[in-house]
Amino acid sequence: MDRRKFCRTALAASVAASYPLLSACSRKEPPVAVTANTSLRGISLDGAEIELERAAIKELGESMTGPVMLSGHPDYDGARSIWNGMHDKRPAMIARCMSNGDVANAVSFARERNLLVAVRGGGHSWPGKSICDDGLMIDLSQLTNVTIDTDKNCAHVGGGALLGHLDQASLPHGLVTTAGVVSHTGVGGFTLGGGFGRLNRKYGLAIDNLLSAEIVSADGQVRTASADENPDLFWALRGGGGNFGVVTKFEFQLHPFDRNVLSGSIVWPIEQAKDVLEFYAEWSAGLSDELYAGPTIATTPDGVRVIMIDVVYNGDPAAGEKELEPMRKIGTPMADGVMLQDYTVMQTNLDAAFGHGVRSYAKNGMVKEWSQGLVDSIIDADDPRIFVANHVAGAAVKRVGESDTAFPHRNAEIMLVVVSGWADAAQDDEYIAASRAVYSAIEPHVGGYYDNIDFDGSGSVGNYGPAYERLSAIKGQYDPGNLFRLNSNIDPA
Ligand SMILES: Cc1cc2nc3c(=O)[nH]c(=O)nc-3n(C[C@H](O)[C@H](O)[C@H](O)COP(=O)(O)OP(=O)(O)OC[C@H]3O[C@@H](n4cnc5c(N)ncnc54)[C@H](O)[C@@H]3O)c2cc1C
Known part of the structure; x- marks a missing residue:
């Protein structure tokens, strides 16, 4: 087998399988069990029980192009299944919206009754903010055009x-x-x-x-x-x-964009992780805007703990090869799969590993710069149940002013993510505790967090930082009653 082909095969095996627990319990099809429960008990924004009149629900259904689904509808269970298997909730109603008009009618229905609302886009919220018990789920899953x-x-x-x-x-x-x-x-x-x-x-x-x-x-x-x-x-x-x-x-x-892009992963055994991270900490400070290179520590299905660096070079491949040269000289990689390949290979290579239905917990923190302390903490806290990934920022992300958008973490070089995935509900406490332990070790080296990748996130200043006050004023203007509260929530001023 030639070297390229060998590397590709070895890499595919190691990367695709890097998150064994996630792949092991991935659920391709949502369950379609149907119950006959058509209770119209709802819950208000304040958590009080409310009655939802059947005539009004019927009227909403007639006003919409898409269906309004109650428990017992053949698509109800599929619609309420979101990505993280930790969240098994039952909305009183699901309004499957096909147009602005459908959404407007569903929003008005909820507002007029003070009914709790969840808005479902792709359903990937780690803390399950796109689903609720006894409220109205506004389901956008058909608006994919x-x-x-x-x-x-x-x-x-x-x-x-x-x-x-x-x-x-x-x-x-x-x-x-x-x-x-x-x-x-x-x-x-x-x-x-x-x-x-x-x-x-x-x-x-x-x-x-x-x-x-x-x-x-x-x-x-x-x-x-x-x-x-x-x-x-x-x-x-x-x-x-x-x-x-x-x-x-x-x-x-x-x-x-030329979709045939220099990309892939280089994988080393965990014993070399310290060398790789120490090298990366120094090297990554001077990288071009074209190069994305993010280190991840994970476990293969055969139990091999590895560190790998995911690469996408968005530019002339020859220049990319040159920029990557120092990285390729680090230690002895198990596999080097960085090659010219279609961009969608990288953009889908984690899809199966992060399959629907996994039980998953995540925390993250913003890293302004790499330090020896951060490297040591990652290595010392390493736990084979947990993977640690780095979403690389800097460059163009950093050049936007802190207050130009409501996203304040412009100074970060890295969004460092701690994630775990498991199949059995009996292991919830164990995996959450293990993830928190790893996160606690690196917490002294981060500042602020990204609410999108945080199981415990609740909005507030930790996520929004200096943007919070202005956000609160705008929230007061557009949603004074906080109808849209199942999110990284902002108090209306
Ligand atoms: C496997 C996986 C990989 C991820 N990878 C990345 C990544 O590479 N980079 C990154 O930045 N993040 C990543 N994330 C985090 C991701 O950005 C968040 O989980 C995000 O909230 C998912 O959006 P969603 O529409 O799928 O989620 P949903 O659960 O549908 O919604 C999440 C929140 O957004 C609101 N919402 C969704 N759509 C709309 C809408 N159209 N209008 C108003 N509100 C809406 C919901 O009400 C809810 O509060 C990843 C998450 C997962 C689970």
Whole structure:
């Protein structure tokens, strides 16, 4: 077998299997068990029990293009299944929306009754914010349409589209924008929280590419938010999460892109992790905007603990090979799979490992700069049940001013993530405790966190930092009653 082919095979095996517990319990099809329970008990925003009149529910159903589903409807269980298997909740009603009108009717129904609302985009919220017991779930899962405007190099993306829909629609036109590392993640929550991806060093976060958004606010009105229209709202949407209403359409800037891109992973045994991280800490300070290189520590299914660096070089491959040379001289890699390959290979290589239905816990922190202390803490706290990943930022992410958008973590070089995944509910406490222990060890080296990748996140100053006060004022303007509270929540001023 030639070296390239061997490396590719070995790498594919090690990377695809790097998260054995996640792959082991991945659930391709959501369960479709049906119960006959058609109770119309609802819950208010304050947690009080309320009655939902059947006639009003019927009227809402008749006003909508999509169905309103109660328990017992054949699609009810599928619709309430979200990515993290920790959250098994039963909404009183699920409004499957097909249009702005559907969303507006569902929002007004909830507001008029003070009914708890959850908004489901791609359903990947770690803490399960897109589902609730006894409230109304506004289900955007059918709003996945993506159209590409090749004159203006922009994409119009439905509020329930997944990142894979966006990549699949733009790449055939030789265009791309920043999207995250797992293609079944929703564009909605991903973008509204910030949106880290392997191209963000060159193009910025997803919010830095957002040109406009169409949003149904708490009053049921459809608004456009852009630099020219409702600019305060546009500022708030870029980092402020789902606090301001239901976004039914996003418009993104696209960039010319050769999808045949130098990319892949280099893998070393864990014994070399300290050398790799010490090298990385110094080397990564001077990298070009084109190079994304993020270290991850994980365990293969045969129990081999490894460190790997994921690479995407968004530019001339020859220049990329040259920039990567020092990294390739570190220690003795088990596999080197960095090669010219289609961008979608990297953009989907974690999809199966992070399959639907896993029970999963995550915490993260922003790293302003690497230090020996951080390297030592990662190595000393290493636990084979936990993987530690680094979403690389810096470069274009850093060049946007701290207060230009509602996302304040512009100074960070890295968003360091601690994640665990398991199948058995009886192991919840064990895995959560193990994840927290690893996070505690590295916590002294981080400042602030990204609410999108945090199981315990609750909004507040830790996530929003100096943006909080302005966000609170804008929340007071567009959602004074805090109808949209199942998110990284901001108190209306
Ligand atoms: C496997 C996996 C990989 C990930 N990879 C990355 C990554 O590479 N980079 C990164 O930055 N993040 C990543 N994340 C985090 C991800 O960005 C968040 O989990 C995000 O909230 C997911 O959005 P969603 O629409 O799928 O989630 P949902 O659970 O549907 O929603 C999350 C929150 O956003 C709100 N929301 C969703 N859509 C809308 C909308 N259209 N209008 C208004 N509110 C809305 C919901 O109400 C909820 O509060 C990842 C998450 C997972 C589980």
